[in-house]
Amino acid sequence: MDERDHKTQVEAPINTGATPTIVAFTFQFERALYRLFSSHTSSSRIGLETLDDVAELIYRDNGIVEARLEQDAHTVQAGAQPYQDSSRKLWHTLRVWLSHLDDLRVSYPKSKFYLVTNASVPKNAFVRLVSDAESDAEVIAAVSLLRKHAAKIVKNKKSEAKTEAEIVQKYGDDALKYLIRNLSLLDKGGTGSEVAPREAAIQLFHLQSKIAGKAEDIRPFLGRNSTSRVRCTPGRLPSSWPRPPDLLLLTRHSRFAHARSLRRS
Template sequence: MATAGAGQKIVGYVYQFHRALYRLFSNTSPSAIIGIETQDDVVSLIRAPDGSVDIIYEQDKHSVQVAGHPYQDSSKNLWHTLDIWLEEVKKNVDPNARRQFCFVTNKDVPPSTFVRSMSNSNDDASIASCIKDLRTLAKGITGQVRPIAERVSSYTDEELAEVIRYISLLDEHGTPDGITPMDAVIELFHLPPSLKSRGHEIYQSVLGMLIEKCEGFWLKKEGAWIDKAPFSARLHAEIQAHGMKKFIEQPWMSLDMSEYLSKEQSDHFFLRQMKGFGMPDSLCNKAVGHYWGFYAERVRLIDEGDVPATDWVARDAELHDRWQQNLGNLELLKQDDESDLMFARKLFTATLDGKHFVNLGNYQTSNWYFTAGNYHALANHKDGVHYIYWHSDFSKKSSE
């Protein structure tokens, strides 16, 4: 059985992935790479053209406790992190490296804490005072943390100053307005207003990609270092895919056509055509549903505003061309004794075969009513540019 402690640890590990994505998308440098569980929980590395490198070490601690915070003055989180950073600086002496060290937590850390004091120490005098306080604190540490505190205290003033000078405390998530890293990253996606409601769904896809990539590195026993390019590509693909979902026609059963059907008088020209070659009432009723279904979706998509009028005209033209091709083929194969009534039925069934779906601009359509209803709409307007007919009695020439 999973314990509450195990759950908190899992939340803590996932928090690192959230922070890594925040570092990735908030960084504007094209050379930035992010490490997860490398030299620290999250490490940002940016190489400049002059050969210098900026390194940000980030220790992430997420807490679900109602009170307190993870960086108490005597906590292992605090002293163990200092120990790691001091060792990292000592063994990696690079004159071209500019380092920053960040304590990150979702909690609010009070001003009176030692970690806050280190974060506020940025001149020689305050750093010297902070080092003095550190040694005093270390002497009072007991239990399992004592050896770690003693080891930290054993570093020289110069070595301690090299770390303390560049320490920052990022409490309340270290994000603008204290929002979660996930919400901050979603804001950094700069989604269009129409996709704001899908932000979390898009984020989960990008997060899943990060976890999969890290797993791949770790299975090969390699450090998990990532750059922004593949994640930006995934974001773009998700935006495009979700945008298409919005504009693709809705399934037939989800349509609300009550407003239109309440006005239905069944006095449509396309119905007069269908009844003219003996179409049964059951199929005529279905055609009415397809017609109003297409109409309702066309109204919705036009209101969305991102489908240009030229796409509708192009779709009408493609439907008309297919009808015209069927008309020509059937006329070529028409038998001498074949009646106009039978010809009209063949033309109707060949054109509305339930198999040929026509796109709307760049968006694929997959619901038959959206194509059938469009055909009925073309057959409904005799004066339309793309007017179609089934029986020769309804051709434009027949009325001239």
């Protein structure tokens, strides 16, 4: 493998230039809030810029910790979507996930991978065809499709995804099958209702009609009024993974969240 795949830390996500950084981060935060309030368990922790753009760790009673890693891509370009067949954003994400797959499978036996965007992704898009694979036969076909697309990109010397695709195609079928089997594409905001994450999070409160019209006034308080500062609990993440100087961790308590700013001691 390329020497970059032996790094002991997760690489920073690619800046596609599709939107200003503040807009992209806002989308991540809204996704984190939506995932937090839509969770069906009180034993989950939501992180921003920890294991991924948004990451959810679910602690089961049997001691197993499940990981759900999410890459978020927001665009304001009409008719555009960031996970196009030969986009560097897509192939970089696949490469980074694959490079940490061994550690993930040890620390989190059940890992899920989500590609999320506010845009609409066509039914015939490569990323949708791969993420829709469920049965053994479909997964095998998806691996073959992935290799064909990677080979095509590698032949194009002008492709920005050439290096990423070249590394991805070097991985064995077992790794590719595991990633594809646990890969999901969530477009149109990723809420399943085509409602933006921010609005969907508000709807989860089931506000009475008398105050439902005040949703715009309530939104700013979702993040601001539920924050407190604490230290990072050692051992939550694999020892080989980074502890960035300023992380934001959201911990679920019943239907409420406390945003925790983690700073290196």
